[in-house]
Amino acid sequence: MAETSEGAGKIVTAAILVIGDEILSGRTKDKNIGYIAEYLTNIGIDLREVRVVADVEHDIVTAINALRARYDHVFTTGGIGPTHDDITADSVAKAFAVPIDVDPRAVALLLERIPKDQLNEARLRMARIPEGATLIENSVSKAPGFSIGNVHVMAGVPSIMQAMLDALAPRLETGRKVHSRSVAAGLKEGDIAAPLGAIQAEYPDVAIGSYPTFDPVTGFTTTLVLRSRDEARLAAAEAAVSAMLAALKIRLASD
């Protein structure tokens, strides 16, 4: 695909690691994966993998180390609050084998929101930052996330995570953006598949996805999504798909 095309520009890859028992039990329905995925696509970062793991140190450390070795960026959500089940910061420090302690910069941020007499030991846990990390500010609740190496540690509460992503994004290395076009096919996947496969073979630098939706009354229909870093190739592939669909509709109508 685009990675191997000449002049395709730098490819910057990423993974998301969602940390939290509540997602795995089904009690909380994750809203962060889809948000971050769309955000990264829009700023030119290719999301390649997502993992969800429990609030278990070994699982978090293993996932962090697997993902940070494999991708340019790793974004984590969840587990940075003040309670006993918030073990993300300590787990990340362990993954990087660096010390972790209460960070005066983070304490200063907490004091912007929390009165000094309420800054108890539990709340100070939110200021535990691994050595060498850069803080990620958040305009919503002040308690910061942090970046260490290529790992960006964010909150699990969606509004706070989103504020952190806005603070973080300008600092991220990004790549050449993937552009996309959606085509409502108006036909079933099984009727389109053969000629669509032929177009995909002709345009290896345009990723063509075919997505069925099912309605109990009207049955199946299909949305085609074309994605490429090269806008000219994308336009050419879209034209080929549109011509194919038009011809196919005439043929099916005359059958």
Place this chain on the structure above:
Amino acid sequence: MAETSEGAGKIVTAAILVIGDEILSGRTKDKNIGYIAEYLTNIGIDLREVRVVADVEHDIVTAINALRARYDHVFTTGGIGPTHDDITADSVAKAFAVPIDVDPRAVALLLERIPKDQLNEARLRMARIPEGATLIENSVSKAPGFSIGNVHVMAGVPSIMQAMLDALAPRLETGRKVHSRSVAAGLKEGDIAAPLGAIQAEYPDVAIGSYPTFDPVTGFTTTLVLRSRDEARLAAAEAAVSAMLAALKIRLASD
């Protein structure tokens, strides 16, 4: 936790593997993870990990083999339609190193819905089933999923995946169910954290999660979720939490 308690009953674990570029690009927001997570909890299967990977054979094979070695069940969604980007069945066959071909049982199911003259080569791809697999019927669109070893391959379209899960569930080995109780704390996490940690230490066989929610107007509040296979211990821990919250509210009000 419960795994090491005497008489805790068998623990059955699982992972979900979501397969699809459209989830990673953010174009489609996944609705299957939360549904399956809740479903598994309700039938006594512990979801331990979720991964999302692209429509790339190497990535699918690697994830399947990692997860099936580690968990009792692996549930996949996506990539079993008729188009060129539907490569899940072939990837699963590769992961298990077994042949794959058009399966007459699957063809018979397709013919219940698709007229014979429309059962073209593309649609027959939906009948490609790895050798040795058991079909998973679906009442919605007829095209089957399949189970091979401990891997259960399902559709990505939510209504179809849900029908497959209903067909599959009675055949699954399940374990002793985890029960849960939710307690609306009415306090901020930072005020609860210390006494809550003490209760968690006293009840290592009850997993206590603390989940903040944030409202721009009213600020933070907290929901506590207690989970255990042992209902008596769960009730005792819940009573301890409720007593702690009541005492804390009195103390905070008098401060």
